[in-house]
Amino acid sequence: MRQRAADTLVAAIEAQIQSGALAEGDPIPPEREIVREHGVSRTVVREAVRILASKGLISARPGFRPVVARLGYDSAIGAVGSVVTQLLGQPGGVRNLFDLRTRMEASLVRDAAQIATAEQIGQLEAALDANRLAISNSAEFYETDIAFHSILYEVPGNPVLPAIHRAYTDWLSQHWIKMPRSPDRNQINHAAHKAIFNAILRRDPDKAEEALRSHLDAAWTQVSITFGNLNL
Amino acid sequence: MRQRAADTLVAAIEAQIQSGALAEGDPIPPEREIVREHGVSRTVVREAVRILASKGLISARPGFRPVVARLGYDSAIGAVGSVVTQLLGQPGGVRNLFDLRTRMEASLVRDAAQIATAEQIGQLEAALDANRLAISNSAEFYETDIAFHSILYEVPGNPVLPAIHRAYTDWLSQHWIKMPRSPDRNQINHAAHKAIFNAILRRDPDKAEEALRSHLDAAWTQVSITFGNLNL
DNA sequence: CTCACGCTTTTGGTATGACAAAAAACAGAA
DNA sequence: TTCTGTTTTTTGTCATACCAAAAGCGTGAG
Numbered sequence: 001m002r003q004r005a006a007d008t009l010v011a012a013i014e015a016q017i018q019s020g021a022l023a024e025g026d027p028i029p030p031e032r033e034i035v036r037e038h039g040v041s042r043t044v045v046r047e048a049v050r051i052l053a054s055k056g057l058i059s060a061r062p063g064f065r066p067v068v069a070r071l072g073y074d075s076a077i078g079a080v081g082s083v084v085t086q087l088l089g090q091p092g093g094v095r096n097l098f099d100l101r102t103r104m105e106a107s108l109v110r111d112a113a114q115i116a117t118a119e120q121i122g123q124l125e126a127a128l129d130a131n132r133l134a135i136s137n138s139a140e141f142y143e144t145d146i147a148f149h150s151i152l153y154e155v156p157g158n159p160v161l162p163a164i165h166r167a168y169t170d171w172l173s174q175h176w177i178k179m180p181r182s183p184d185r186n187q188i189n190h191a192a193h194k195a196i197f198n199a200i201l202r203r204d205p206d207k208a209e210e211a212l213r214s215h216l217d218a219a220w221t222q223v224s225i226t227f228g229n230l231n232l
Numbered sequence: 233m234r235q236r237a238a239d240t241l242v243a244a245i246e247a248q249i250q251s252g253a254l255a256e257g258d259p260i261p262p263e264r265e266i267v268r269e270h271g272v273s274r275t276v277v278r279e280a281v282r283i284l285a286s287k288g289l290i291s292a293r294p295g296f297r298p299v300v301a302r303l304g305y306d307s308a309i310g311a312v313g314s315v316v317t318q319l320l321g322q323p324g325g326v327r328n329l330f331d332l333r334t335r336m337e338a339s340l341v342r343d344a345a346q347i348a349t350a351e352q353i354g355q356l357e358a359a360l361d362a363n364r365l366a367i368s369n370s371a372e373f374y375e376t377d378i379a380f381h382s383i384l385y386e387v388p389g390n391p392v393l394p395a396i397h398r399a400y401t402d403w404l405s406q407h408w409i410k411m412p413r414s415p416d417r418n419q420i421n422h423a424a425h426k427a428i429f430n431a432i433l434r435r436d437p438d439k440a441e442e443a444l445r446s447h448l449d450a451a452w453t454q455v456s457i458t459f460g461n462l463n464l
Numbered sequence: 465c466t467c468a469c470g471c472t473t474t475t476g477g478t479a480t481g482a483c484a485a486a487a488a489a490c491a492g493a494a
Numbered sequence: 495t496t497c498t499g500t501t502t503t504t505t506g507t508c509a510t511a512c513c514a515a516a517a518g519c520g521t522g523a524g
Contacts, residue, residue, distance in 0.1 A: 047282050096391060
């Protein structure tokens, strides 16, 4: 018994999905039908279905027929959720992920400074304005902060990037949300956003990257002060 | 029955792992023992175990006691494997991922040009040499090519980056491996590597990025010619 | 004493049957 | 037609059984 029966079943169904025999949104066949077709026990079928569900290929609400999931870059990122949670809990985990985010956004602001269209710059300006107006309201400021950054992820037009941004905010917000906020700090962050925006406006990638890095480095310093360098 | 029994079991075991009650490398209790402790059927236990395995939290070779997996950034990436495979199959999937890789490596070569230590530059030089010596052997050239790029991912010292590189090569190699190779093309690629290296040596981030981008753009052009723009 | 060999027990992998609860399908009434 | 109540499917779970492989154990040879 080299290979598990459930695994071969999983592969078979994956193939059916990839070939389009099972289109997205379609419910998969009833368990007992799969039993007949593949000549395996229901135990095996159930295991296969649950594995596919946890992989994100099908979505199985309890009691309902599992349906083939609409595949997107978001579901790919959702599939890693639990592992990432574990990794963030170990020493340096948050730091490593945050570094990755800094690197990504540094790259994005360079791009924005070089290739952003007038319309995209207008969006950035609007987001910056909304950000300014929310300085006195920390909860709203947090939202507009994320919105400002998210525009940067949309500039290159690669659909993976916005998904990555959602992942970053999902994962890191667990830690960020606990940080004390104040209009003072919001003021500082808004100023940083404005510096980034101005550098993009002046089409200066180096300045944009520098402004972005100093913004995120400052944010990191705040976080590590707040949590006292505990297992970050 | 609002919640599935298997899911609560999964959560319980996840908690045990996170709390350290189950240390990495430890085998999880036998199925029948979990049955007794949690008062559920073996069916449920099996489902839970398989879900944890597909999440990457435990590693279950067929026939063996599942053990708590050593958590690393690689296992996180392994968990997305199947979804990514599906995504690569849809229009633009390969292109989007390749763009992401280009962006990442552009950022890395900038870093390398600015912060690489003498030792790291030495490693790059050695890799470049190995790359040159393999020009006549396409299989070996492919290996040394990957090795050269992998050093770039190690320069910043963030352990997530090498894992990302392995993921890129795993995923994209499915497509790259089918590409025809020749000493001529190897010669061109080696020259591109050398240009990147020289720019790093001269501590010129802009030139390094430009060399990297033109290298990868050329590689992409080759690929899309080869596959005739079919669903890339 | 150590190591190797074979036996027994444990454990995972699969199959089968059963039943409750929920969803889906259906049929009949308004 | 639309609403409603009933029947049929289907999922979720449990209990049991059996096989084969792995792990543990004890014994005997060196």
